[in-house]
Amino acid sequence: MLVEVTGTDAYGNEAYKKLFEDILSESGKATSLEKVRMLLNPGTPLFIFSALMRNVPESKTIADAVSIRTEGNEVHISISDENYAPHILSALWKMYGRDRVDQQTRFDIKIENGDEDAIAKVEIASGEDAKQEIIGSLWRVLPEGIKARHNISEGRLITIAATEEIMTEELKEKALRFHNETKGDADV
Secondary structure, eight states, X not given: OEEEEEESOHHHHHHHHHHHHHHHHHHTOGGGEEEEEEEEETTTTEEEEEEEESSOOOOEEHHHHEEEEEETTEEEEEESOGGGHHHHHHHHHHHHOTTTEEEOSSXXXXXXXXXXXXXXXXXXXXXXXXXXXXHHHHHHHSOTTOOEEEEEEEXXXXXXXXXXXXXXXXXXXXXHHXXXXXXXXXXX
């Protein structure tokens, strides 16, 4: 992931870059971003962050995160992507109740009288959820007290402008220019 920071304070620029990289690493979202640009102007104050994701986030179904098979009257699920394990278990409990869902190991689940096709189609994460997680990571980098925010989202590019002053049309236009510069030739 390429991270570019411009601003009025060289030390602050490096500190924000490090903070952002740490937050993304902890959240597990670093690999989902291709490029991040930050404009930091604490004197105004104005902070603009643009994040270009590697792919447009798509919805995930249970079938995307497990291998699934039916044996007799039981559906067996082996979770291959542990990030979705809590969502899968919750969805299965909602569909069948806790008494019919047997979590045998951390990644293996058995459902009595389950419907393999219906289970496979259950959505466990929406593309919008993935965008919201990245927006949340961007917000965590902002200084406390920065309450006025303006989001621009287009395909795989998200831009956030933030100030503690009034979010004027001029600041929104500056954010849009920054957004478009970040987009450049990228296919968003």
